[in-house]
Amino acid sequence: MSTPFDPSHLPPVDWEPAPPVTGGELARRVRTRRTRRRFLKAASGVAAGVVAAGGGLWVWRAATRPREYDYGGITCSEVEPRLERLLAGQLPEPEATRVRTHVAQCPNCGPALEALRRKLASRGDTASDG
Ligand SMILES: [Zn+2]
Numbered sequence: 001m002s003t004p005f006d007p008s009h010l011p012p013v014d015w016e017p018a019p020p021v022t023g024g025e026l027a028r029r030v031r032t033r034r035t036r037r038r039f040l041k042a043a044s045g046v047a048a049g050v051v052a053a054g055g056g057l058w059v060w061r062a063a064t065r066p067r068e069y070d071y072g073g074i075t076c077s078e079v080e081p082r083l084e085r086l087l088a089g090q091l092p093e094p095e096a097t098r099v100r101t102h103v104a105q106c107p108n109c110g111p112a113l114e115a116l117r118r119k120l121a122s123r124g125d126t127a128s129d130g
Helices: 024-064 076-087 092-106 109-129
Strands: none
Touching: 076 092, 076 109, 092 109
16 A cells, blocks of 8 residues: 655655745845835936926026016016006006006007907907806
8 A cells, every 4th residue: 555645755855945035025125225226316407407497497487577667767677567457447546547658658568568468358359158
């Protein structure tokens, strides 16, 4: 008859059990960390590029910004935020006259007022349609 299976008759296991973290696993972890660091470096490089581009754009805009005019005792940067209220008739009178005087002579604010007027008109049209 055959003998029952007995594991103790098997040759002893002479290889050591694998450590929890094998060399391959360790290498993979190191590689992951290195990849992440490379990614962060690349990301920060991209961020720096974006900042540089933004700064360049800012400089470009500052350089190409139309120069400030002073008509009617008021400057373009003071007129611009008042244009919408002027069109809406919400600007108090001494101020409204100064803004109108400025816009009438200013090569920047004249077209800006026209563009705003058109924009508000088209917005009003679409609003009344709904
Ligand atoms: Zn102006």
